[in-house]
Amino acid sequence: MNAPDADRFPECPTSWYLYCRSRDLGRRPLSRNLLGRRLVAFRTASGKIAIIDGRCAHLGADLGAGCVHGEAIQCAFHHWEYGTDGRCVLVPAKPQAAARFQLSAYPVVERHGFVFVFNGPEALFPLPFFPDADPGEFIASEPFDEVLLCPWWMVGANVFDVQHFRAAHDRKLIDTPAVDCPSPYARRITANFTVLGDTLRDRLVRRFAGERVRMTFTDWCGNIIFATPTFRRTASYGMLITEPLGPNRVHVHGIVFVPRSRSRMGQTLFDPMHAKVRRYFIKAFLHSDARLGTKGLTYNPAGLFDCDGELIRYFDWLASLPSAACGVTPRKKACGLVDTNLLYPQSS
Numbered sequence: 365m366n367a368p369d370a371d372r373f374p375e376c377p378t379s380w381y382l383y384c385r386s387r388d389l390g391r392r393p394l395s396r397n398l399l400g401r402r403l404v405a406f407r408t409a410s411g412k413i414a415i416i417d418g419r420c421a422h423l424g425a426d427l428g429a430g431c432v433h434g435e436a437i438q439c440a441f442h443h444w445e446y447g448t449d450g451r452c453v454l455v456p457a458k459p460q461a462a463a464r465f466q467l468s469a470y471p472v473v474e475r476h477g478f479v480f481v482f483n484g485p486e487a488l489f490p491l492p493f494f495p496d497a498d499p500g501e502f503i504a505s506e507p508f509d510e511v512l513l514c515p516w517w518m519v520g521a522n523v524f525d526v527q528h529f530r531a532a533h534d535r536k537l538i539d540t541p542a543v544d545c546p547s548p549y550a551r552r553i554t555a556n557f558t559v560l561g562d563t564l565r566d567r568l569v570r571r572f573a574g575e576r577v578r579m580t581f582t583d584w585c586g587n588i589i590f591a592t593p594t595f596r597r598t599a600s601y602g603m604l605i606t607e608p609l610g611p612n613r614v615h616v617h618g619i620v621f622v623p624r625s626r627s628r629m630g631q632t633l634f635d636p637m638h639a640k641v642r643r644y645f646i647k648a649f650l651h652s653d654a655r656l657g658t659k660g661l662t663y664n665p666a667g668l669f670d671c672d673g674e675l676i677r678y679f680d681w682l683a684s685l686p687s688a689a690c691g692v693t694p695r696k697k698a699c700g701l702v703d704t705n706l707l708y709p710q711s712s
């Protein structure tokens with residue numbers, strides 16, 4: 365049983381990415397680098413959000429320096445305008461020339477106060493959520509983030525690395541994990557664990573949630589992971605969404621969800637506090653992974669053998685995904701991934 369060589373993985377998965385928070389997108393456009401491209405997001409007068417290539421087709425000005433004009437974005441340099449589909453709709457100096465120019469437009473979803481973008485002309489699958497859960501019945505916590513020094517595919521692999529739960533998380537595996545693929549783009553692992561550990565956090569977990577936990581992780585394309593640890597008395601919902609920054613750097617965003625209360629009072633008083641508590645526990649659980657990841661991890665297929673079987677099968681599955689299907693992030697083509705500013709520099 366051999367794990368695939370590193371060159372079998374694309375530079376970035378064809379998938380959904382976190383572009384910004386909704387509140388970051390006010391009346392002004394917002395441009396940023398994502399996967400080596402300059403993109404710009406804007407909200408039109410009617411409220412629609414669009415994300416298109418961020419460089420003007422005229423002289424390459426950054427459209428993020430422009431402004432929204434009705435249902436279009438206007439470049440600040442010579443006032444060319446582009447619609448939400450990326451088509452140029454106005455060239456003031458020569459109106460009949462507008463039809464000759466078009467920028468790429470990308471699928472966008474706004475959900476839970478975040479703006480997500482798909483890195484292809486058409487989404488290969490809808491923006492996923494927790495299995496069998498309705499996004500409208502959940503609220504999101506404040507996100508947290510970290511930049512890890514490893515290839516992007518090492519992040520999703522973490523949950524298929526069955527051995528590390530005992531060593532890094534004080535969770536003892538008590539049965540054989542079940543693995544399936546609920547979608548051609550998703551791989552899921554479910555396993556039961558006993559909560560070990562003497563930290564205050566683990567003692568609180570055993571006392572208030574229970575000492576057995578059923579963990580389900582659903583991985584979409586290697587860059588979106590939904591974790592649902594289910595205890596006898598409660599369940600948590602954590603999402604990681606990653607963005608490759610280069611061959612050995614990956615930006616990981618974490619968002620924790622809690623079910624929305626039915627009453628208005630519950631939504632106002634209880635839900636935000638509930639989300640903070642869950643966020644604390646999930647972030648603390650991930651601390652050992654983050655601590656190792658920030659100091660650097662390498663992908664070494666020669667170091668994997670039989671006892672890493674689930675991990676090897678995950679890498680095989682991931683390397684076989686049709687990542688180049690949309691033609692935007694071709695395998696092994698240097699797409700010049702560019703570093704971005706941290707979205708949440710204030711988070712600890």
Ligand code: FES
Binds near residue numbers: 421440441
């Ligand atoms: S560079 Fe954008 S209109 Fe000229």
Ligand SMILES: [Fe+2]
Binds near residue numbers: 532
């Ligand atoms: Fe882990």
